[in-house]
Amino acid sequence: MQRSARLLDPVGSAALAATLCALALLATPGIARAVSGPSCPNESSRVGASATLPDCRAYELVTPGLNGAAPAAWPDAGIQGIADDGSALAFLAASSPLEAEGAAGAPTTVLARRGPAGWSTRSLSAAAPLPSGTDYGGAATTVGLSADLTQAVLWSDQPLAGPSSPAGANLYLRRGDGSIAPLTAAGAAGLDPAAALSGASRDFDRLFVATTTKQTAEDPLLNGNLYEYSAGQLRLVTILPESSGEEPAPAGGALAQGVLPAVSEDGHQALFKATFYPGLYLRSNATETVQVSKSQRTPPDPNPPAEAVAAGMAADGSQVLFTSANELTEDANTGRSGGVSTDAGSDLYAYDVASRQLSDLSVDTDPADEATGADVEAVLGASRDAAYVYFVARGKLAAGATSGQRNLYVAHGGETRFVAADPEPGAHFYVTPDGLHAAFLSTAPQGGYDNAGQAEAYRYSYGAGVECASCRPDGEPPTASASLAGRSLSDDGSRLFFQSSDAILPLAQSTEANVFSYSGGEVHLLSPGEGKPAILLGASASGDDVFIADFEALAPQGPQGAFAIYDARVGAVVPPATASPGCQGEGCRNPVAPPPPEQSPGSADFEALAKVAAPEARTVASRKVRLRVIVPGPGSLEVSGRGFAGFQRQPAKAGSIPFTLTLRRGADRKRNRYGIFRTEAEVIFHSAAGTISRAGISLIFLRGGR
Numbered sequence: 001m002q003r004s005a006r007l008l009d010p011v012g013s014a015a016l017a018a019t020l021c022a023l024a025l026l027a028t029p030g031i032a033r034a035v036s037g038p039s040c041p042n043e044s045s046r047v048g049a050s051a052t053l054p055d056c057r058a059y060e061l062v063t064p065g066l067n068g069a070a071p072a073a074w075p076d077a078g079i080q081g082i083a084d085d086g087s088a089l090a091f092l093a094a095s096s097p098l099e100a101e102g103a104a105g106a107p108t109t110v111l112a113r114r115g116p117a118g119w120s121t122r123s124l125s126a127a128a129p130l131p132s133g134t135d136y137g138g139a140a141t142t143v144g145l146s147a148d149l150t151q152a153v154l155w156s157d158q159p160l161a162g163p164s165s166p167a168g169a170n171l172y173l174r175r176g177d178g179s180i181a182p183l184t185a186a187g188a189a190g191l192d193p194a195a196a197l198s199g200a201s202r203d204f205d206r207l208f209v210a211t212t213t214k215q216t217a218e219d220p221l222l223n224g225n226l227y228e229y230s231a232g233q234l235r236l237v238t239i240l241p242e243s244s245g246e247e248p249a250p251a252g253g254a255l256a257q258g259v260l261p262a263v264s265e266d267g268h269q270a271l272f273k274a275t276f277y278p279g280l281y282l283r284s285n286a287t288e289t290v291q292v293s294k295s296q297r298t299p300p301d302p303n304p305p306a307e308a309v310a311a312g313m314a315a316d317g318s319q320v321l322f323t324s325a326n327e328l329t330e331d332a333n334t335g336r337s338g339g340v341s342t343d344a345g346s347d348l349y350a351y352d353v354a355s356r357q358l359s360d361l362s363v364d365t366d367p368a369d370e371a372t373g374a375d376v377e378a379v380l381g382a383s384r385d386a387a388y389v390y391f392v393a394r395g396k397l398a399a400g401a402t403s404g405q406r407n408l409y410v411a412h413g414g415e416t417r418f419v420a421a422d423p424e425p426g427a428h429f430y431v432t433p434d435g436l437h438a439a440f441l442s443t444a445p446q447g448g449y450d451n452a453g454q455a456e457a458y459r460y461s462y463g464a465g466v467e468c469a470s471c472r473p474d475g476e477p478p479t480a481s482a483s484l485a486g487r488s489l490s491d492d493g494s495r496l497f498f499q500s501s502d503a504i505l506p507l508a509q510s511t512e513a514n515v516f517s518y519s520g521g522e523v524h525l526l527s528p529g530e531g532k533p534a535i536l537l538g539a540s541a542s543g544d545d546v547f548i549a550d551f552e553a554l555a556p557q558g559p560q561g562a563f564a565i566y567d568a569r570v571g572a573v574v575p576p577a578t579a580s581p582g583c584q585g586e587g588c589r590n591p592v593a594p595p596p597p598e599q600s601p602g603s604a605d606f607e608a609l610a611k612v613a614a615p616e617a618r619t620v621a622s623r624k625v626r627l628r629v630i631v632p633g634p635g636s637l638e639v640s641g642r643g644f645a646g647f648q649r650q651p652a653k654a655g656s657i658p659f660t661l662t663l664r665r666g667a668d669r670k671r672n673r674y675g676i677f678r679t680e681a682e683v684i685f686h687s688a689a690g691t692i693s694r695a696g697i698s699l700i701f702l703r704g705g706r
Contacts, residue, residue, distance in 0.1 A: 045574040049554045052507065054517070054524040058572040059554040062089060062112045062547065062565040065121045071563060077549045078619075079537050080109055081145045082486060086540030088113045088149045089547055089565065090124065092142075094619065094700060109142035111149060112565065118575070119567075124152045124174070141703070143171070144197025146204040150176035153183065153197040153207065171197070171209060173229075183207065183229050186215050198226065198255040201267025206230045208237065208263055208270060210254050220250050226272055228286060237270055240281065241289040248289060256280055259381055259429075260312020260321065269317040269353070271310055280308035280322050282353070292320045292351040293328065296358045301327040303343045311348075311379035314386035320351040321361075321386055323376050329360045333373040345375035348391055348411070361411040362393055368403040369395040377406065380423070383435025388412045388462065390431055390438055392423060408440065410462065419460050420446050427455065428484040436462045437493025439469075439484055455481035457498040459489070459518065469496045469518035470504060478502040486538020486547075495519045495543035497526070499536040505529075515548050515568075526568045528552060537565065544570040611693035612637070612685035618697060621704025623663040623671065627681070627697065630656050635687040641699070643667030643679045663701055677701040 040046060040056035050058040071077035071093055078092030089112045108125040125142045140160065144153035152174045159165030160172045161180045171183040199208040207229040215234050219225050226237040238253035252275035255262040262271040270283045271292075280293040293308035295301060303326065311321035325334050325343040335344030348362040362374035369375070374395035382389045389411045394404055400418035401407040408419040412435070422444035423429070430439045441455045449456075449471045456478070457470040470482035482500040489496050496518040501511060507525050508514045512533035515526040526546055527534030537547040546568045553559060554566045556576055614629040631637055633654045639647040644661045651657060661681060663671060671677040681697040 040571075042571050042573050045572055048556065049528045049552070050572075050574070052529075053526065053568055055570050057526070057546075057568045057570050058574050059558075060114075060119060060567040060569050060572050060574055061555040061557045062114075062119050062567050063110070063121050064119055064557060066093070066110065066559075066564065071549070077535070077537060077563075077565065079486060079547075080142070081147075081149050082538045082540065082547065083149055084147075084541040086114075086542070086545030086567065086569070089537075090145055090149050091537075091565070108140075109145070109152070113149075114567075125154065144200065144207075146200065147202050151204045154180075155196075171211075173204075173207070181232070183209055183234075184211060184213070184215060185234060186213055198257070199261060199263035199270065201263065202265040203267075206263075206267030208255055208267075209234070218250075220252050224254060224275075225252055226254050226270075228267075228270065230267070235286050237283050237286075238272055238274055238281075239283065239289050240274060240277070241291055251275060251277070253277075253281075256310035256312075256322075258310040258312035258321070259379055260386070261315070262310065262312055264313060264317030265315045266317070269313065271313055271320060273310070278305045278307045280310055280320070282313075282320060282351075284317075284353075290356065292358075293322060293324055293326075293349075295326065295328045297327055297330055297332065301341060301343065303341060306343060306346075309346075311382070311389075314382075315384040318353055319386040320353065321348070321379060321382065321389060322351070323348050323379065329358050331363050332360045333364055333370075335372045335375075336370050342371075345372035345395070346377075347374055348376045348379065348389070348393075350386070350389075361389060362391070362395070362397060362409075362416070364393075364395040364397055366396045366403060380408070380429040380440070381431035381438060383431060384433045385435075388431070388435025390419070390429070410435075410438070410460075412462070417462075420444075420458065420466050424455050428488065430484065430488040432489050432491055432493050434491075437489055439488040439496050439498075441482065441484060443481075449475070450477045452477035452479075454478040454502070455483070457482040457484060457488075457496065457500075457518075459493070459496045461493060467518075467521070469523065470498055470500055470502070470516070472502070472504050473523065478504075483536075485536045487541065488539070490539065490543030491541045495539075497536060497539050497543070497546055499534075501533075515546065517543075517546065528554065612683055612695050614683050614695040614697050616696075616698065617700070619700040619702065621702045623668045623701060623706060625661050625699060625701070626658070627661065628656055628658045629683055629695070630654075631685055632693075633687055633689075635685055638684045638686075639681050640684075641679050641681040643670075643677060644681075661699070667701075671701045671703060676703070 042056060042058055045058040080090040082089050090109055093108055093110045108123045110121055111124045112119055112121045125140045141155045142152050143155050154172045154174055157169040161182050166182055166185055173181050173183050196210050197207060198210045209227045209229055210224055212224045219236055227234045228237050236250055238251050240249045240251050242248055253272050256271045256273045268285050272281050279291045281289050282292050283289050306325035308322050308324045313320045323346045325346045327334050327341055328349060332347050334347050335342040347360050350359050350361055362376050364374040374393045374397060377392040379391045392406055392408055396403040397409055397416045398418040406422045408423045409416050410419055420442060422442055424441040427441040438460045440458055443453055443455045445451050446458055446466050449468055456468050459467045459469055480500055480502040482498045484498055499513050499515050501513045504523060505525050507529040510530045514529055515534050515536045517524045517526055527548060532551040535549040537549055539546045548566050548568060551563055555574055558564050612629055612631055618625055631651050631654060634652050637649045637657060644663050647659045649657055667677050679699050681699055683695040685693050
């Protein structure tokens with residue numbers, strides 16, 4: 001799929017340098033660039049790095065007052081939410097931007113919000129400062145946010161609600177007005193690492209809490225329970241349906257998480273898995289439970305019950321999507337051998353809540369697929385009403401697909417259409433709310449363009465096919481892959497946003513990551529194109545706001561050489577730079593160094609000559625961290641540090657050495673108790689020639705996975 005693209009850039013009263021650059025682009029084969037036309041209404045704000053942005057965009061500094069506080073997770077800055085209208089953004093920082101808002105060095109959720117006077121930042125995690133000299137004890141860790149980012153659920157082993165706080169570690173609701181109320185009623189003596197906000201209604205009036213601590217003496221345990229919090233009350237959700245006239249029985253369990261929410265937007269329906277049961281259950285109005293994965297085939301599938309894997313439900317709770325290896329409907333085929341069902345593959349099912357009827361969305365009648373049926377691998381996304389469902393299957397379900405290969409399909413209105421071949425496994429996939437557009441990555445060529453094995457970003461439009469957004473307009477093969485993040489498409493599907501270190505456009509001179517947009521068949525550069533990496537974080541629903549993390553000062557108020565987040569916003573009016581008032585609080589600390597250069601977006605590969613090269617820092621929500629260093633030749637490599645088992649290797653040649661560091665039991669207990677464990681890995685390389693080189697990796701292990 002070879003295409004040409006135009007790069008639009010309103011010039012207006014821009015400086016002569018920008019005009020000369022535009023004229024040079026006109027002379028570039030395959031590139032057209034608009035250099036005439038009316039100025040943007042906000043032309044006075046389009047200075048410096050903003051001068052070449054398309055669509056009358058200008059950079060706004062989203063994180064003033066951050067004082068260079070480093071993100072707790074690079075490259076995505078630990079984004080925890082972006083408001084639909086682009087007026088707010090929440091992310092995880094390695095420390096609080098203001099000393100008074102929490103213990104020094106404690107990871108905190110920072111809320112950035114646009115107001116009449118511009119953007120401001122504050123911590124959502126810190127409910128109150130800890131006493132002087134008190135070590136961080138896990139107080140006020142944000143574990144969930146409302147859709148509009150005005151409310152938060154906090155985990156803390158401190159009494160955040162004053163005298164009314166339950167004893168021990170608990171979850172608390174922090175409302176938009178700053179008031180705090182406890183969610184859990186019976187805290188644990190120490191940290192409860194499984195305590196989390198699993199789901200919520202859109203208005204945050206109904207919250208679904210998972211915890212391994214029983215909230216009443218009658219509750220089952222069985223590795224954890226799921227509760228609904230509403231009107232100040234906790235109610236057990238994981239209650240099995242009636243069986244053979246017996247009363248409904250409580251069970252341990254958790255929300256059935258998938259690519260779609262497990263809770264309806266009004267919070268009246270919740271999809272859950274029960275401990276030790278393969279089925280999938282729907283709890284409605286806190287009064288009734290039905291098994292949505294129950295067979296409706298006569299006779300039922302003769303094989304043992306298979307695990308039902310949830311994809312989620314429609315926003316209004318009308319449909320539930322899941323996959324199963326069992327044949328649950330009359331037309332299902334999950335594999336046959338000699339006419340006998342084998343359940344070797346899986347089918348995709350939809351459960352209609354009103355009629356309580358199952359339908360198979362992946363019926364496969366192709367004789368070549370008899371052994372495995374549709375062999376559905378995964379559901380990747382769906383529209384809000386679940387009317388358009390995107391999934392990957394190896395069966396041939398539509399024209400254009402290949403039996404036995406990974407095919408991307410969309411099912412709608414009883415029809416299944418082939419979308420593309422071999423979408424990138426595990427990569428970001430985004431569907432617009434109406435389901436008519438999708439953004440995805442693939443290393444497989446989708447047409448005549450030679451992608452040289454690199455992942456390209458594609459946009460699919462229902463009824464119109466696939467377009468390559470990141471393919472070079474000049475037709476040359478790429479040198480790096482593209483990536484997607486957050487809301488990758490505007491709601492109307494007209495704008496796609498992606499990141500790549502490939503020189504897709506002449507202005508993209510940096511070998512680091514750049515941010516691009518694609519619309520109207522043309523690709524546009526949304527980052528400066530040179531210097532340090534610019535990381536795509538996500539966009540607003542309209543696409544007018546595109547959030548970018550950078551260590552370059554993109555806006556007049558941006559800090560030099562320190563981490564900040566910017567909004568490349570359509571029509572932004574940016575005040576001119578003002579004199580710095582001098583350092584304040586944590587602003588007096590040394591600026592945060594940028595992350596090391598990357599070979600591709602999100603990569604951990606680093607290059608250096610004649611010495612060992614390693615990432616400067618890594619943050620994980622686990623007791624394990626996956627790292628990679630590059631050695632310049634044969635020799636001896638040793639990695640050691642406090643709290644984890646060391647690593648040794650004798651490489652025979654130059655190259656990349658991957659390895660995993662795992663916290664020792666004592667260090668992991670501290671991570672679980674305090675919510676964080678900090679250490680440093682010392683990397684020492686003895687070359688065969690007798691030289692020694694060293695590197696240090698700052699490591700942060702947050703409470704979370706195992």
